[in-house]
Amino acid sequence: MDKDLKIAIVIISIIILIALFEDSGPIGARHSVMPVQSSHQKSNKSSTQTTSQSRQKSCYHNGIELKGKVQFVDSFPDLKIKYVSSFADIHVEFVSSFPDDCGQWQEVDSFPDFKVQVVDSFPDIEVKKVSSFPGMQ
DSSP states (O other): OHHHHHHHHHHHHHHHHHHHHHHHOSTTGGGOSSOOOOHHHHHHHHHHHHHHHHHSOOSEETTEESOEEEEEOSSSOSEEEEEOSSSOSEEEEEOSSOOOSTTEEEEOSSSOSEEEEEOSSSOSEEEEEOSSOOEEO
């Protein structure tokens, strides 16, 4: 029993030392050439990115990029949409190929980037069909 207790103490000590050294980093890391950002600098940078992103509206909704190949389905959609004539969340241009820009959708029957169901109430986003200038509004 005495031997098992000593082994347990040694193992716990090693685990504690490993945890301490992982937090502090290697010796001399604080004097390295590359500057280390503080948590304040990181949060400031992310708020700057958020501000610039708010000026350019994101082409995503719930993690779905609103461009590419789309399949219209009756059940189990990734996104529910409602067609409107004004005050739409996104203007969509249906293209026959290369749906590379925000709001450009190519209707396909297989291998879609996302699936859409057209509904009359409780949509995720409201869509207006356009022939030019697609994108988030």
